Amino acid sequence: MQKPKIMPRAAKYGNNYWNSDGPKVGMREVTLYSDLEFDHWVSIETNPDVETYCEQYPEISFVQNDELHTSVFDMWLKLRDGTVICREVKYESELNPEDRCNVRTLRQIEAQQIYCKENGVLYEIITDKLLRKSHNELENRLKIISFVKNNPEPKEAPQIYKAVRRERVDLQTLSELLSIPYMLVHDACLWLFYQGLIHLNIDEIIICKRSEAWLRE
Incomplete structure (x- = not known):
């Protein structure tokens, strides 16, 4: 069974810490670490194609430049047709490869893409532009x-x-x-x-x- 990794607030860049009960996950407490993650959760909970989900899951390890790193997906979700998707929620500005501040984020995304390909699950990056278009x-x-x-x-x-x-x-x-x-x-x-x-x-x-x-x- 999927179990979210509880993160210290300081471990996430996002401000604003949200807790809410999730009907699709048996009304357990769901923890979100930013306004953007909360908006994403609202879209997931109200998407009838989604059967269930788990935030802050799974945690993966990867080696880069001879150093061991870890990364946690923002959300794992399963659709009613059986499709499994791992998602990362990002601001559009964080995906700009020309900004040196984004090196860590882009490294994380690359590792997540490799993990999903090797494990046969879909990988999606959901941005503020998509979530807040309306x-x-x-x-x-x-x-x-x-x-x-x-x-x-x-x-x-x-x-x-x-x-x-x-x-x-x-x-x-x-x-x-x-x-x-x-x-x-x-x-x-x-x-x-x-x-x-x-x-x-x-x-x-x-x-x-x-x-x-x-x-x-």
Whole structure:
């Protein structure tokens, strides 16, 4: 079983230390060491294609210039189709090879790439540019994970799911068609999105009556 390596705060360059319970990992406490790692965690927890994950795992050793070094991936994750991915979360500026301050980071990335190739797992670098490309999406994903963590699945969810089609429909229209109060439709759609049953246009607007839902194929 995967177990995160607990890092001393001083061992990570990032400021801001986050703890949160993770629904995909049995509500255990998840530790993140920077705002960027937290944003990444939110994207993972609200991605229905992800089955499970482990932050700060695995730890690897490698030799460079006759010296032994260690490196810990920011996240290991397993998709529902069985695909295993090791990820590193970085600011775009840290990947510039012309900046001498990035030598250690680029050395670490090279070692991680070699490890993943030798072990048959995918390797991905996720940057702030990708994670923060849409303020609306990030805010909506945070809203979804906060709701799921603190509320049971609404009993109206199955009825609302049956009413959603391939064509987009806004939440206010769903409320009127089903004669269900808007807030119950809203809450049910958050759960249905989290479960991977429907899409919501979370990258376009903050979730509201005008938000649109449609079936996830």
